[in-house]
Amino acid sequence: MSVLIIAEHEHGVLKSDTSKVVSATQKLGKSITVLVAGLNVSEVAAAASKIEGVSNVIVADNAAFEHQLAEDLADLVVELAGDYSHIFAAATTTGKNFMPRVAALLDKVQISDIIDVIDENTFKRPIYAGNAIATVQSAEDKHIVTVRSSAFDVAGEQAPAAVSTIDAVKENTLSSFVSQQETESERPELTAANVIISGGRGMQNGENFALLNGIADKLGAAIGASRAAVDAGFVPNDMQVGQTGKIVAPQLYIAVGISGAIQHLAGMKDSKVIVAINKDPDAPIFQVADYGLVADLFDVLPELEASL
Amino acid sequence: MKILVPVKRVIDYNVKARVKADNSDVDLNNVKMALNPFCEIAVEEAIRIKEAGKATEVVVVSIGDKACQEQLRTALALGADKAIQIDTAEKLESLHVAKLLAKVVEQENPELVILGKQAIDSDNNQTGQMLAALTSRAQATFASEVIVEGDKVNVTREVDGGLQTIAVNLPAVVTTDLRLNEPRYATLPNIMKAKRKPLDVISAADLGVDLTPRITTVKVEEPSKREAGEIVADVATLVEKLKNEAKVI
Numbered sequence: 001m002s003v004l005i006i007a008e009h010e011h012g013v014l015k016s017d018t019s020k021v022v023s024a025t026q027k028l029g030k031s032i033t034v035l036v037a038g039l040n041v042s043e044v045a046a047a048a049s050k051i052e053g054v055s056n057v058i059v060a061d062n063a064a065f066e067h068q069l070a071e072d073l074a075d076l077v078v079e080l081a082g083d084y085s086h087i088f089a090a091a092t093t094t095g096k097n098f099m100p101r102v103a104a105l106l107d108k109v110q111i112s113d114i115i116d117v118i119d120e121n122t123f124k125r126p127i128y129a130g131n132a133i134a135t136v137q138s139a140e141d142k143h144i145v146t147v148r149s150s151a152f153d154v155a156g157e158q159a160p161a162a163v164s165t166i167d168a169v170k171e172n173t174l175s176s177f178v179s180q181q182e183t184e185s186e187r188p189e190l191t192a193a194n195v196i197i198s199g200g201r202g203m204q205n206g207e208n209f210a211l212l213n214g215i216a217d218k219l220g221a222a223i224g225a226s227r228a229a230v231d232a233g234f235v236p237n238d239m240q241v242g243q244t245g246k247i248v249a250p251q252l253y254i255a256v257g258i259s260g261a262i263q264h265l266a267g268m269k270d271s272k273v274i275v276a277i278n279k280d281p282d283a284p285i286f287q288v289a290d291y292g293l294v295a296d297l298f299d300v301l302p303e304l305e306a307s308l
Numbered sequence: 309m310k311i312l313v314p315v316k317r318v319i320d321y322n323v324k325a326r327v328k329a330d331n332s333d334v335d336l337n338n339v340k341m342a343l344n345p346f347c348e349i350a351v352e353e354a355i356r357i358k359e360a361g362k363a364t365e366v367v368v369v370s371i372g373d374k375a376c377q378e379q380l381r382t383a384l385a386l387g388a389d390k391a392i393q394i395d396t397a398e399k400l401e402s403l404h405v406a407k408l409l410a411k412v413v414e415q416e417n418p419e420l421v422i423l424g425k426q427a428i429d430s431d432n433n434q435t436g437q438m439l440a441a442l443t444s445r446a447q448a449t450f451a452s453e454v455i456v457e458g459d460k461v462n463v464t465r466e467v468d469g470g471l472q473t474i475a476v477n478l479p480a481v482v483t484t485d486l487r488l489n490e491p492r493y494a495t496l497p498n499i500m501k502a503k504r505k506p507l508d509v510i511s512a513a514d515l516g517v518d519l520t521p522r523i524t525t526v527k528v529e530e531p532s533k534r535e536a537g538e539i540v541a542d543v544a545t546l547v548e549k550l551k552n553e554a555k556v557i
Contacts, residue, residue, distance in 0.1 A: 010469065067472070067474075069474065070437065070440075070447050070449070071446060071447070074441065092468050093449075093450060093465075093466065093467040093468045094467070094468070096433050096449070096450075097437065097447075097449050097450070098437075099437075100402070100433070100434035100435075100436075100437035100438045100441070101437045101438070101440060101441040101447065102441075103403065103434070103438065104403060104406060104437070104438035104439075104441035104442050105441045107403075108403075109401050109402070109403045109522045109523055110402070110403075110432070110434050110438075111523070112431070112432045112433055112434060113431065113433075122526065125431075126431065126531070127325075127334070127429065127430055127431050127528070128319070128325035128334055128428070128429055128431070129325075129428060129431065130531060131324055131325040131326075131327075131334075131530075131531065132325055132327050132334050132528050132529065132530065132531070133528070133529050133530075133531050134525055134527070134528045135525070135526040135527045135528075135529075136523050136524065136525055136526065137523065137524045137526050138522060138523050139521075139522045139523070139524070140522055173477070174445065174446035174476060174477055174480075175446040175447070175448070175474055175475065175476045175477070176474065176475050177472075177473075177474055177475075178462060178473040178474055178475050179472075179473045180470065180471070180472050180473070181470050181471040181472075181473075182469055182470040183469060183470045189468075189469065191468070195556070195557070219557060227486070230486075230487070231486070237452065237466050237485070237486065237487050238466065238467075238468065238469060238470055238471075243428075243431070244486055246468070251556045252550070252554075252556040252557065262324055269531075269534055272554075272556065273550070273554045273556045274534070274537075275546065275550070281539075286536060286539070287534075287536045288534040288536065289536065289537055290537035290538075290554065291537055291538060291539075291540050291546055291549055291550070291554075292536075292537065292538070292539045292540065293539070293540055293542070293543070293546055294539060295542075300543055303543045304543050304546070304547070307543055307544060307547050308547065308557070
């Protein structure tokens, strides 16, 4: 029995999350199939076929999958599920949406957000906002698993594996797509960025987040925010780093005016290098920072931008 | 329209969970417990829909031992009309919970079920989606806006990279994200009133769901700790260290 991974893609581009999920499953030593469901996704399929370790790619190219609605994706995955002992997807908002539906339709439990694969039925996952790591073992014969992709490296490349197509669409009478509103940004996505600079409540308002732009431009960084900044209405929720937002692990994470609440730390503490800039020397963020600067961010940010 | 809101009793949002010395689990002895924050948002949303005249009744349900009646009373004080406790002392998995809730959905027949997107203890983010699957209903997860219009609900969802709006046909299951609303505080008169609202207790065993565990927790550990680094004097030192010591810029 082999592994099925549901690919994560957007605008005809395969996301690196998929490659990281392939890395996570390589330890199982099983043949790996990637399912690409979407509309006009031949390039996504071609990219997936070149991820090291993938034995074949199945493409479901149909308008029904264009918006990745849970009802459509779940029915498709359930249709294919018989051949696989492990069904994996990235724990993105797409994976989190359809995977539990797949699990329930198959009458299987799901193991969410794993950060390590111990063996074919044992996995590690964070619980309590990352304050504890549980090792869990499933008694199921089919494992439905979502993967915290930031915990795994991108897999290598290989000569393209075989690509086949499948035509299996059930009519969805339950839900329909209305609209999509995307955050426009030239910057890298938070979950894929090598450098992230995030602002917290200390930024005082949304306009002041512009102070981070110049630094982000110079470092090729993504801009994030703490939940406090999102709750205060400074910035939209898709910028939120934390247990209830995005989980990130960049090479460099710069926390500006962020106190370091448990829930924020849960989202960024696996970053390689953490820098904290805060005027409160007792802020908990300093306990996890490699480099701390106790200073007023409004003095420091322009200086930092100028010195990069 | 009737709205069902399943809620969970969990460790208080502000309390840091500690791992037991024997690594068997997280220590919840003498820890402050509360209504799961996402569930609180779900209760608030249901009450707002009722206040807008689009629902007639809000029923809250929780699964657990008698202690979870405290959270049900909280939900009643916020404005729910009726509560159900599904009594069990077992530690349940999301699939069990979804199956028990599916039985309640069968009995109560709500047009809309609103749940929190995840509980802050197990962090699974599964129950709503599973319940939708088991009851063959549409699902709209991670909602930041819910608009009921006739036999449809338009839900704006928090997705990676922005917002997605979908229309789901009723009956449906919605799960809440953080920005959906800001829950109200229960007033003292409403807390008193909540004590007299109906709270039914059903034994989980009577619902005919197989609750045999399928997941074993092998161990629970503290996450690896990060060591605090150094405080640098100024921006110039910081940039120098990032370049030459950490080599990340």
